[in-house]
Amino acid sequence: EAQVTQNPRYLITVTGKKLTVTCSQNMNHEYMSWYRQDPGLGLRQIYYSMNVEVTDKGDVPEGYKVSRKEKRNFPLILESPSPNQTSLYFCASSLLASGSNEQFFGPGTRLTVL
Amino acid sequence: QQQVKQSPQSLIVQKGGISIINCAYENTAFDYFPWYQQFPGKGPALLIAIRPDVSEKKEGRFTISFNKSAKQFSLHIMDSQPGDSATYFCAASPIFYNQGGKLIFGQGTELSVKP
Numbered sequence: 001e002a003q004v005t006q007n008p009r010y011l012i013t014v015t016g017k018k019l020t021v022t023c024s025q026n027m028n029h030e031y032m033s034w035y036r037q038d039p040g041l042g043l044r045q046i047y048y049s050m051n052v053e054v055t056d057k058g059d060v061p062e063g064y065k066v067s068r069k070e071k072r073n074f075p076l077i078l079e080s081p082s083p084n085q086t087s088l089y090f091c092a093s094s095l096l097a098s099g100s101n102e103q104f105f106g107p108g109t110r111l112t113v114l
Numbered sequence: 115q116q117q118v119k120q121s122p123q124s125l126i127v128q129k130g131g132i133s134i135i136n137c138a139y140e141n142t143a144f145d146y147f148p149w150y151q152q153f154p155g156k157g158p159a160l161l162i163a164i165r166p167d168v169s170e171k172k173e174g175r176f177t178i179s180f181n182k183s184a185k186q187f188s189l190h191i192m193d194s195q196p197g198d199s200a201t202y203f204c205a206a207s208p209i210f211y212n213q214g215g216k217l218i219f220g221q222g223t224e225l226s227v228k229p
Contacts, residue, residue: 004157031215040123042203043158043219090157094215101146101207101215105157 002027004106006091012112013081021076021109023091030096032074033058033103034066036087043090049074050096081113117141118206120220127227133191135223137204140185144206148217149178149189152201161202162189194227201225 004025013019025032033048035058045058049068063085065077074093078085088110092103120137127133137147148163164171164178164187171178177190191198204220 033215035219037222040221042120042221045216045218048216092157096215101148101217102160102163103215103217105159107155107157 002104004091004093004104006089006106006109008109009107010110012114014114015082016080019078019081019111021078021089021091021111023074023076023106024072025074025091025093025104026072027093027095027104028071029093029104030071031094031103032068033092033094034064034074034076035090035092036060037090037108038087046076046089078111081111083113085111086113087111117218118204118220120204120223122223123221124224125226127191127194127225129194129196129227129229131194131227133189133194133198133225133227135189135202135204135225136186137188137220138184138186139206141206141208142185143208144218146207147178147180147187148205148207149176150203150205150219152203152222154200158201158203191225194225196227196229199225199227 007022030051034046035043044060047066049055091106094103118139149161150158151161152158162173162176175192180187202223205217
């Protein structure tokens with residue numbers, strides 16, 4: 001089954017404790033992206049990657065890191081989480097083909113930073 | 115700076131009624147306008163999309179109306195059903211290849227269809 005998976009689905013942590021949220025897709029997509037979803041703000045892009053070893057900042061990159069060492073994986077790293085990073089996070093992927101910008105989303109990771 | 119503005123933030127419609135959600139954008143370099151549907155506890159999923167060379171696209175009960183000169187587009191859900199209750203996001207994507215598959219989302223509309 002074609003899908004985007006994220007782990008963990010729920011995470012409660014404390015300020016300053018490094019964490020990683022994993023994302024994996026099995027559709028051979030070049031493009032992968034991380035978003036955070038907050039009430040009234042919609043989905044805002046954190047980082048994106050257009051292929052292996054190619055990453056770039058989105059609209060709200062502060063406090064986050066990413067890496068793309070393999071095509072299928074795109075982990076999101078919070079090296080020193082703070083309470084303002086409490087949010088619902090989504091990973092998404094898509095093909096970089098003309099005529100199709102459809103993004104496929106994972107199920108989400110709800111993060112609480114105390 | 116919100117490049118895609120969506121309204122209303124929430125919407126309550128009776129079963130069988132028409133749900134209308136509006137979006138406006140600022141950047142004329144956008145050339146792909148999708149709508150995503152999100153059910154509670156799930157990730158968003160593509161519902162319907164339009165490119166600016168047409169003014170309307172219909173898929174079943176869902177229709178996108180697009181007004182290029184006004185830089186506005188809207189989603190109409192005909193004969194709304196309780197199963198349509200979800201959060202809807204409009205989005206826009208730029209033309210240029212170096213933006214890849216980038217999508218810029220609106221703020222979202224929480225739709226509730228009452229039986």
